[in-house]
Amino acid sequence: MTGAGETTEVPAQSEVTGYAPAELDRTTRLELYRKMVALRLFEQRAYDLFLQNLVKGTSHLSLGQEAVAAGFGQAMRADDYTFCTYRGHAHTLVRGASMTGVMAELLGRSNGILGGKGGSMHLTSVEHYAMGSYAIVGAHMPIAAGAAWSAMERDSGQVAVCFFGDGTTNIGAFHEALNLAVVWKLPVVFVCENNLYMEYTPIGSVTAVPSPAADRASAYGLERVLVDGNDPDELYGCASRFLERARDGDGPALIEALTYRKGGHSRADPGKYRPDDEVERWMARDPIDLYRGRLLELGFGAPELDEIDSGELAAVDRATQEAKDGQAPDVGAIETQVFADGGNAWRN
Amino acid sequence: MAELSYRDAVAAGLAQEMERDDTVYMIGEDIAAAGGVFKATPGLLERFGPRRVRDTPISEEAITGAAMGAAMTGLRPVAELMFSDFIATCWDIIANQIAKTRYMTDGQITLPLVIRTANGAGSRFGAQHSQSLENWAMAVPGLKVVAPSTPADVKGLLAASIRDDDPVMFFEHKSLYATKGDVPDGEHVEELGVAKVRREGSDATIVALAAMVPRALDAAERLAADGIDCTVIDVRSLVPLDTQTILGSVRSTSRLYTVEENPRLCGWGAEIASIVAEELFYDLDGPIVRITTPHVPLPAADALEDATLPTVERIYQTIKNSD
Incomplete structure (x- = not known):
């Protein structure tokens, strides 16, 4: 039997486009480009540091998927909430979290954004409204709904944006959260980054419908939204439309962005299970290469883009050095911050 | 002193805190219009309105997850799980998410929330509606665990749990709901961690x-x-x-x-x-x-x-x- 969604072909462009604003100002375009470049260079550096065994444990990179974080990050209000997954470096950084803090966290240093207690899979920067990276598939969907509920009750105008992978669409929390969000008309935008593979298994081979998120939307009375996950203009436009809708009190959205990992699921995975021709096809759709090409066509100068590239590389270099210069956390930190009094006292 | 039943003391404690703090919200299955399957929350919908006392679908992960998301962004939610046995269906949210998030974020996130649940045996409900599960919660760092035995403590400890800045698992005992006892008049708040x-x-x-x-x-x-x-x-x-x-x-x-x-x-x-x-x-x-x-x-x-x-x-x- 052929699973309904076994194809990993790129859908017809007409099905995933139409969200990009007709006009986009120069600053926004450059900012989209800058964000993607920063995320790309950061993730490449993180990978290099793995190979040098400076990053321990696991890590899930957004290489190839940067356009989603960039497009949404650009469209979000500064105080909108982000909830993301264990593949969350990009979504956390794009909100403004310090590169040094994130890199130092990957290296397990005391100047890490979580003091070394969370690691790669739990990046959080509350001051930037990046409300956490959640490492159990689906768990953050109801949590994001809860933040949206709170925003609605406080009448704050904030929207919660929840990023997740295609594999999440088959877990219970996905469905519980969507139902609640619709029933309560919550200002939350759920964004599925469909990179076609859960971990090693193609999502299409284990899912009842071809588009794991978009085809479920109708079950919750939501619009079917499938967008090109490698085109930051489309993502920015899509994000702007559904953020505004949610902010206006018109309830949640479920967006499926089609994209592709440049590498494996995690550090340990070379990604060899993907057919060569499929990889080739998607590598030709690298979001940064495509966008750079578009900007050049639109008349942006190569030197100006190169300057962004070198500026971000310098920032990543600086963050890397500052992270490496960080000390190992003091073991005294082990028994801190279990409870709100700052400690872990469970008895008198 | 007034004599109250253990179940009435639940409602009294909730009302006291909702009156005092308008960030206290209640969610759960059948808690609003029906007043709770154990009739521990009657009258609260009428008194505080449908936004602060809200029925949910049968979705324990959504209930506890929503409470968590709301707690980290400015509310003090009180979520009800109808039977404590049901915590098994949302144990990820409770044990992996709620309990660990303050620690993992090095204190960036604070979760002032209460999960109330009907615990314990004596109702002939069988093995999936009668367990005493306070020791499950006790085994997870990051959770506070409270289980009152008297109406006065229900009110006083529930109030203390709601005011606490940490997540509290509040185990109400099903076989005690009908018992009665004196409850101090006026505001009543006990202290957590005092036997x-x-x-x-x-x-x-x-x-x-x-x-x-x-x-x-x-x-x-x-x-x-x-x-x-x-x-x-x-x-x-x-x-x-x-x-x-x-x-x-x-x-x-x-x-x-x-x-x-x-x-x-x-x-x-x-x-x-x-x-x-x-x-x-x-x-x-x-x-x-x-x-x-x-x-x-x-x-x-x-x-x-x-x-x-x-x-x-x-x-x-x-x-x-x-x-």
Whole structure:
């Protein structure tokens, strides 16, 4: 039997486009480009540091998927909430979290954004409204709904944006959260980054419908939204439309962005299970290469883009050095911050 | 003082805190229009309106997850899980997310939320609607765990739990909902982590929790008639745990019994026995004895369920025969 969604072909462009604003100002375009470049260079550096065994444990990179974080990050209000997954470096950084803090966290240093207690899979920067990276598939969907509920009750105008992978669409929390969000008309935008593979298994081979998120939307009375996950203009436009809708009190959205990992699921995975021709096809759709090409066509100068590239590389270099210069956390930190009094006292 | 039932004290505690703090919100299955399946929340919808007292779908992950997301962004939610057995369906949210997020974020996220749930046996509901699961919660760093035995404590400890900045698992005992007791007039707030001596005696210390407290007290009366005078301590809060009250009592009585509704292995009393053994070993005049439900799922038939839980008779005989 052929699973309904076994194809990993790129859908017809007409099905995933139409969200990009007709006009986009120069600053926004450059900012989209800058964000993607920063995320790309950061993730490449993180990978290099793995190979040098400076990053321990696991890590899930957004290489190839940067356009989603960039497009949404650009469209979000500064105080909108982000909830993301264990593949969350990009979504956390794009909100403004310090590169040094994130890199130092990957290296397990005391100047890490979580003091070394969370690691790669739990990046959080509350001051930037990046409300956490959640490492159990689906768990953050109801949590994001809860933040949206709170925003609605406080009448704050904030929207919660929840990023997740295609594999999440088959877990219970996905469905519980969507139902609640619709029933309560919550200002939350759920964004599925469909990179076609859960971990090693193609999502299409284990899912009842071809588009794991978009085809479920109708079950919750939501619009079917499938967008090109490698085109930051489309993502920015899509994000702007559904953020505004949610902010206006018109309830949640479920967006499926089609994209592709440049590498494996995690550090340990070379990604060899993907057919060569499929990889080739998607590598030709690298979001940064495509966008750079578009900007050049639109008349942006190569030197100006190169300057962004070198500026971000310098920032990543600086963050890397500052992270490496960080000390190992003091073991005294082990028994801190279990409870709100700052400690872990469970008895008198 | 006014006499209230244990279930009315739940509503009284919630009303007191919702009146005081407009960031306190309640969500759960059947809690609003129906007033709760155990009728612990009637009248709150009418008093505080449908936004602050809200029915949910049967979606325990959504209920607990929404409470978590709201707690980290400015509300103080009180979520009800109809039966404590249902925490198994949202244990990821409770044990992996709620309990660990403050630690993992190095204190960036604070979660002032309460999960209320109906716990314990005695209703002939069988093995999936009768468990005492406070020891599950106790085993996870980051959760506070409270289990009141009297109406006054229901109100006072619920208020304290809502005001607490940490997540609190609040276990209400199903078989106590109909019991009555005096509750102080006006605002009533207790302190978490303070055990209460319910009876003073010099011969042995009995520590008990929730529905086992009245049984321990009844057993103590029978023992007293036989000349064995027991102290009965109501632990009230497992995390934080008031070990000083327990240690102080055992120091003077030299004997310790725990009465636990949970099945035998890893019950809360095992931790208390371990602490007393480590810290007061040379003060003890005899072995520490745990009186628990045997290590079985709970049976449904009344004759079986009654004989499974620690009874007054079993508590009495165990203590009498070991003396």
